[in-house]
Amino acid sequence: xxxxxxxxxxxxxxxxxxxxxxxxxxxxxxxxxxxxxxxxxxxxxxxxxxxxxxxxxxxxxxxxxxxxxxxxxxxxxxxxxxxxxxxxxxxxxxxxxxxxxxxxxxxxxxxxxxxxxxxxxxxxxxxxxxxxxxxxxx
Amino acid sequence: xxxxxxxxxxxxxxxxxxxxxxxxxxxxxxxxxxxxxxxxxxxxxxxxxxxxxxxxxxxxxxxxxxxxxxxxxxxxxxxxxxxxxxxxxxxxxxxxxxxxxxxxxxxxxxxxxxxxxxxxxxxxxxxxxxxxxxxxxxxxxxxxxxxxxxxxxxxxxxxxxxxxxxxxxxxxxxxxxxxxxxxxxxxxxxxxxxxxxxxxxxxxxxxxxxxxxxxxxxxxxxxxxxxxxxxxxxxxxxxxxxxxxxxxxxxxxxxxxxxxxxxxxxxxxxxxxxxxxxxxxxxxxxxxxxxxxxxxxxxxxxxxxxxxxxxxxxxxxxxxxxxxxxxxxxxxxxxxxxxxxxxxxxxxxxxxxxxxxxxxxxxxxxxxxxxxxxxxxxxxxxxxxxxxxxxxxxxxxxxxxxxxxxxxxxxxxxxxxxxxxxxxxxxxxxxxxxxxxxxxxxxxxxxxxxxxxxxxxxxxxxxxxxxxxxxxxxxxxxxxxxxxxxxxxxxxxxxxxxxxxxxxxxxxxxxxxxxxxxxxxxxxxxxxxxxxxxxxxxxxxxxxxxxxxxxxxxxxxxxxxxxxxxxxxxxxxxxxxxxxxxxxxxxxxxxxxxxxxxxxxxxxxxxxxxxxxxxxxxxxxxxxxxxxxxxxxxxxxxxxxxxxxxxxxxxxxxxxxxxxxxxxxxxxxxxxxxxxxxxxxxxxxxxxxxxxxxxxxxxxxxxxxxxxxxxxxxxxxxxxxxxxxxxxxxxxxxxxxxxxxxxxxxxxxxxxxxxxxxxxxxxxxxxxxxxxxxxxxxxxxxxxxxxxxxxxxxxxxxxxxxxxxxxxxxx
Numbered sequence: 001x002x003x004x005x006x007x008x009x010x011x012x013x014x015x016x017x018x019x020x021x022x023x024x025x026x027x028x029x030x031x032x033x034x035x036x037x038x039x040x041x042x043x044x045x046x047x048x049x050x051x052x053x054x055x056x057x058x059x060x061x062x063x064x065x066x067x068x069x070x071x072x073x074x075x076x077x078x079x080x081x082x083x084x085x086x087x088x089x090x091x092x093x094x095x096x097x098x099x100x101x102x103x104x105x106x107x108x109x110x111x112x113x114x115x116x117x118x119x120x121x122x123x124x125x126x127x128x129x130x131x132x133x134x135x136x137x138x
Numbered sequence: 139x140x141x142x143x144x145x146x147x148x149x150x151x152x153x154x155x156x157x158x159x160x161x162x163x164x165x166x167x168x169x170x171x172x173x174x175x176x177x178x179x180x181x182x183x184x185x186x187x188x189x190x191x192x193x194x195x196x197x198x199x200x201x202x203x204x205x206x207x208x209x210x211x212x213x214x215x216x217x218x219x220x221x222x223x224x225x226x227x228x229x230x231x232x233x234x235x236x237x238x239x240x241x242x243x244x245x246x247x248x249x250x251x252x253x254x255x256x257x258x259x260x261x262x263x264x265x266x267x268x269x270x271x272x273x274x275x276x277x278x279x280x281x282x283x284x285x286x287x288x289x290x291x292x293x294x295x296x297x298x299x300x301x302x303x304x305x306x307x308x309x310x311x312x313x314x315x316x317x318x319x320x321x322x323x324x325x326x327x328x329x330x331x332x333x334x335x336x337x338x339x340x341x342x343x344x345x346x347x348x349x350x351x352x353x354x355x356x357x358x359x360x361x362x363x364x365x366x367x368x369x370x371x372x373x374x375x376x377x378x379x380x381x382x383x384x385x386x387x388x389x390x391x392x393x394x395x396x397x398x399x400x401x402x403x404x405x406x407x408x409x410x411x412x413x414x415x416x417x418x419x420x421x422x423x424x425x426x427x428x429x430x431x432x433x434x435x436x437x438x439x440x441x442x443x444x445x446x447x448x449x450x451x452x453x454x455x456x457x458x459x460x461x462x463x464x465x466x467x468x469x470x471x472x473x474x475x476x477x478x479x480x481x482x483x484x485x486x487x488x489x490x491x492x493x494x495x496x497x498x499x500x501x502x503x504x505x506x507x508x509x510x511x512x513x514x515x516x517x518x519x520x521x522x523x524x525x526x527x528x529x530x531x532x533x534x535x536x537x538x539x540x541x542x543x544x545x546x547x548x549x550x551x552x553x554x555x556x557x558x559x560x561x562x563x564x565x566x567x568x569x570x571x572x573x574x575x576x577x578x579x580x581x582x583x584x585x586x587x588x589x590x591x592x593x594x595x596x597x598x599x600x601x602x603x604x605x606x607x608x609x610x611x612x613x614x615x616x617x618x619x620x621x622x623x624x625x626x627x628x629x630x631x632x633x634x635x636x637x638x639x640x641x642x643x644x645x646x647x648x649x650x651x652x653x654x655x656x657x658x659x660x661x662x663x664x665x666x667x668x669x670x671x672x673x674x675x676x677x678x679x680x681x682x683x684x685x686x687x688x689x690x691x692x693x694x695x696x697x698x699x700x701x702x703x704x705x706x707x708x709x710x711x712x713x714x715x716x717x718x719x720x721x722x723x724x725x726x727x728x729x730x731x732x733x734x735x736x737x738x739x740x741x742x743x744x745x746x747x748x749x750x751x752x753x754x755x756x757x758x759x760x761x762x763x764x765x766x767x768x769x770x771x772x773x774x775x776x777x778x779x780x781x782x783x784x785x786x787x788x789x790x791x792x793x794x795x796x797x798x799x800x801x802x803x804x805x806x807x808x809x810x811x812x813x814x815x816x817x818x819x820x821x822x823x824x825x826x827x828x829x830x831x832x833x834x835x836x837x838x839x840x841x842x843x844x845x846x847x848x849x850x851x852x853x854x855x856x857x858x859x860x861x862x863x864x865x866x867x868x869x870x871x872x873x874x875x876x877x878x879x880x881x882x883x884x885x886x887x888x889x890x891x892x893x894x895x896x897x898x899x900x901x902x903x904x905x906x907x908x909x910x911x912x913x914x915x916x917x918x919x920x921x922x923x924x925x926x927x928x929x930x931x932x933x934x935x936x937x938x939x940x941x942x943x944x945x946x947x948x949x
Contacts, residue, residue, distance in 0.1 A: 018543035019535065043319050049535065053313070060316045066530065083529060087551040099554055102525040102561070109900065110907025120530075126523055127531040128515040128792040132389050136535050137381040 020085040024065045033070070049136040058134050059124040063117050074115040076100055222921045225914065245292045248315055252299040255307065293325075300329035305360060330357075379775060385538040387733070387784040388546065390794065392536075394735050395771070397798050400507075401746055402767050407503060408496050408753065409760040415492040416757050417450050419483055423461045441618050442696035453688040453755045454827035460484045486829040486839040490818070493754055497811060500750075504803045511799055515792040528553055545784055576644065583643045587636055591662045594628045595669050602673040606681060622694070622701040625666060629744070630705055633659050633737060656736045656801070663744050664805050670694075671751070671813050675821055686827035688755045695752030695759065702745055703766050709741075710773055714781040733782040738774070739798050742767075743806050750810035754817060 019025070026035040029045040037045070047053060048061050068078045079100040083091065091099070107115055107123040115123075124130050300308050308329060312322050331353045376399070384392040431448060438444040448455055461483040532550055537543055601624050636658050645651045674691045682690055717731045749763040818837050823830040830836045840861075848858045864870050 018538075018540045020533070020547075040318060040320050047319055054310075057314050057316055062530070079529070083554075086529065086533060086547070087554065088547045090547075090551050091554065095555070095558060098558060099525060099529065102557075103529055106523040107526040109903045110910070111904050112907050112911060123523060123526050123530065127527040129389075129527075130531040131514075132792060133531055133534045133536075137384055 020088070021065055024068065028061060028064045046136065046138060049134065050138065051135060055124065055131060056121065058131065059121045060117070062124070062130075062134055063120045072117070074120065076104070076114070079103055222918065222925065224921050225918045228917065229914065244316060245289065245296050248311065249292060249296045249299055252296065252303065252311060255303065255311070297325060297328045300325065301331065305356065376771065383775065383778065384536040386542050387778070387782075388534050388537050388542065390735060391733050391778070391784055393794050393798070394733075394738055395775070397739060397795065398742060398767060398771055398774075400799070401742060401802075402764060404500060404503065404746070405749065405760045405764050405767070408500055408749075409764065411492050411496045411499070412753070412757045412760065415488055416456070419461065419488070420456050420485070421450050423457075423483075425455070425457045437616065440697070440700055441616075442693040442700075443618070447689060447693075451756055451758045452692045453757075453829075454686040456489060456829045457485050458829045458831050484843070486833075487843050489829045490836060490839050493757075493814075496753070497750075497814065501807065501811070504799070504807055508796075508799045508803050511792075511796040515796045525554075525557055528557065542784065579643050583639050586639050587658045588661075590632055590635055591658075591665055594632055594662060595665045597628065598625060598666055598669050599673070602670070602677075606673075606677055618693075619697060619701070622697045625670070625698065626701045626705045628666065629663060629702075630709060632662050636662075652736055653797075656740065656797075659737065659740050660743075660801065660805060663740065663747075664809065667744075667747060667751070667809065670698075675813075675817060679821060682824070684826070686824050688824060688828055692752055692755035692759070695748055696756060696762065699745065699748050699752075699759070699762060699766065702741070702748065703769070706741060706770060707773060710777045714777045718781040730781060730783040732785045733778055735785060735794070740801075742770075743798075743802055746802065747806040747810055750807060751813055754814055 023035065025045065026037060027033050029041045029048075030037045031041060048057060063074070066078060066082050067074050068081045069075070074082075080096055083096050083099050104113065104115070107119050109119045109122060110116070300311065303311065308326075312326055315322060315325075317325075376395075380392065380395060380399075383395055427448070432444050434445040438446050442451075446452070450456075462481060528550070532553065534546060537546055598621075602621055605621050633655075636655065640651065640655060645654070674694065678690060679687050713734075714731055721731065745763065745766065749759050752759045819835060821836075822834060823836055825831050830839055833839060833842070844858050844861045847854050
């Protein structure tokens with residue numbers, strides 16, 4: 001974590017746990033989906049979030065992270081959850097639904113009302129920033 | 139197509155787990171086509187009988203948004219899809235649903251990819267495939283092949299296929315697989331070429347021995363390469379510092395520091411050939427000392443003159459003769475010991491060639507990195523889809539500190555609100571007079587900025603003329619610092635004025651504001667540098683006729699660099715530290731100043747331009763620049779951590795790095811290259827110092843050498859021929875330009891065509907989606923009707939439907 005300490009106080013740990021998707025990351029990379037990671041899972045996570053991971057692999061795991069109900073599609077409910085977590089609930093419900101509608105308009109290629117993995121990957125191709133933001137430096 | 143085939147849809151009655159992917163699905167697509175055709179016929183018959191209306195779209199009650207889109211939604215009233223289990227079973231077997239499946243599905247998907255990669259076959263011939271909508275599915279998809287269903291078998295097949303690939307392809311394929319690390323490791327181990335047993339080596343033939351040797355060589359070199367790579371990563375400087383900066387301030391501020399690191403790499407690349415071929419050689423064979431050497435005073439560090447003048451630092455030190463030459467004729471009766479085996483080293487030629495080659499290498503590297511950065515950051519159609527990209531790609535996972543993540547939350551919320559507002563604004567067209575007023579204000583501000591630039595340029599010009607006329611001699615060293623001081627003051631003050639003027643105008647998008655500010659600052663700096671270049675090459679050369687003007691120009695650039703460094707420090711101190719103290723005292727809350735990325739990057743580019751301008755006259759200038767960059771890194775990092783906060787505006791880090799490197803290439807490097815070319819081709823070098831003192835232009839050194847080669851004999855006659863017909867004449871340049879223009883035009887046409895293809899594919903995709911939903915709804919209705927008719931049949935006797943042969947009652 002950057003210090004040479006080995007024991008951290010609760011406040012220090014809290015300061016490092018502000019990623020809004022931390023629970024989803026833990027669930028996606030853990031073996032049983034319950035959030036408990038073994039060392040291998042931990043290595044998997046850092047391998048995917050490293051610089052060398054190819055774009056499609058990152059897109060695959062990002063899709064799984066944003067798929068809150070694990071139904072292999074990012075539906076409207078998943079999108080609403082994502083936007084709410086991103087803005088810490090500071091957007092009104094109307095704004096959230098407007099954003100979700102615009103996202104589906106832009107990214108849904110086959111017009112079935114939700115994003116499949118292919119739609120997500122196509123959208124990621126158009127976002128050159130993705131590789132630098134979906135990245136944890138070790 | 140309409141055969142009266144008794145189709146058996148073998149779907150058992152008891153509902154099973156839809157996740158069981160080994161389940162029977164309609165693999166045979168021709169039969170599926172037929173069955174659907176017949177189902178549709180049956181249904182239309184029933185509809186005609188019962189007089190129902192066929193509905194092709196299901197706008198469910200759970201349609202999105204209050205306005206209701208025309209998108210087909212598969213949603214039932216509760217917002218969840220409502221299908222019978224039979225439909226769900228078929229849906230679960232769709233080939234596109236690979237993500238939730240078992241590892242077996244992933245393995246088989248990658249097996250098919252590997253097979254395709256190895257065989258390099260495109261789509262198979264249509265006539266071989268028969269009537270099927272998706273021939274690729276038939277031949278390559280392991281999932282639908284009923285023969286191989288076990289996961290272990292699939293894994294074995296995948297391993298066999300991986301063994302057939304090259305090492306690089308295998309690693310690339312393994313890296314992209316969404317499996318866990320331990321599995322990838324096992325796959326890699328298993329797919330390595332098996333090593334033969336040592337004791338059996340004697341029994342094998344020579345061929346297998348060679349192949350084993352080759353394999354072990356390849357493996358050893360691969361491991362060595364990996365070890366070197368990890369060693370190189372450990373050598374990379376500032377790894378931990380960059381991590382901390384990224385964690386606290388995000389990717390946009392990090393891009394400045396990464397750009398600094400890139401500049402360091404460029405300077406090292408420039409310095410190495412100069413050190414090896416010019417500085418080192420001259421230092422090993424120092425010329426005879428001419429005159430007295432002045433003592434070292436402290437002022438030399440600032441002015442670059444005095445003690446430093448007659449050292450390897452400047453052009454004047456370098457000799458114009460051939461070094462280390464075994465002398466054929468002893469001069470003035472002195473002893474001349476011919477060194478057997480000594481390599482004669484033609485210093486003028488080496489100087490010219492090394493500077494030229496170093497610049498050429500820098501040019502190639504710059505253009506390559508610029509094109510690669512451009513390729514990564516700009517896509518066809520990347521301006522659309524802003525909302526999706528903001529939602530999914532804007533959270534920076536690097537950021538770890540709590541307050542920094544809070545800032546990110548705020549940024550993203552602001553961005554989303556701005557996007558929504560922009561969208562609404564687009565629906566309301568702005569008033570005409572409002573736009574006119576905006577254009578007028580914009581024009582006025584631009585006029586004022588360009589006027590300021592002109593005033594600054596005039597100030598520099600007149601001051602330089604003043605300095606020229608007052609004939610500053612070498613004794614009054616301190617007065618030499620006056621011109622660099624004026625230039626740096628103008629470079630520091632004018633951007634603040636631009637910022638004040640820019641507050642008057644209101645741009646629609648904040649990113650445009652930043653680009654406009656960068657543009658104005660860049661114009662100012664380049665104009666000032668242009669005036670200075672004219673002053674040196676146009677006026678100073680004439681004034682310093684009997685002295686070493688190249689030394690003077692080199693020293694001027696050294697002074698400019700030192701002044702620039704001092705002013706950077708001052709700017710950091712005043713702009714960031716003092717600002718923070720003032721704002722903290724004035725407003726009680728923590729209002730730290732934002733880190734000005736654009737201004738700092740422009741300062742780096744300016745410094746690098748000075749280095750490139752001065753390389754010809756002072757070969758050690760890149761070394762000074764490296765030292766300066768090291769200091770700037772630590773100063774900026776400390777100031778950033780202590781005084782600043784991340785910028786509030788949304789910065790796309792990848793776009794920014796592309797912009798930075800393009801700005802480095804186009805005005806900066808191009809200007810320096812033009813300056814260099816002019817100095818080499820057109821200006822007469824001074825006659826008392828330097829490697830070109832007896833020649834008319836610096837380029838003549840090359841011509842002299844070519845003449846020398848011509849006289850040398852017919853063996854190297856191709857070199858003078860190249861020189862005469864390719865370098866001296868203008869025809870190859872015209873030809874090359876025409877070819878380049880043709881290639882650019884063709885590329886533009888290709889990109890236009892690709893854009894059209896993308897549009898067509900998008901349309902096709904949406905049509906396919908509609909087809910899919912239509913078919914699924916039809917299927918669902920068929921099953922519902924079947925259920926109803928079955929239920930009805932148990933109550934009363936009804937003729938069974940003609941389509942299905944019921945196996946169910948028989949079970």
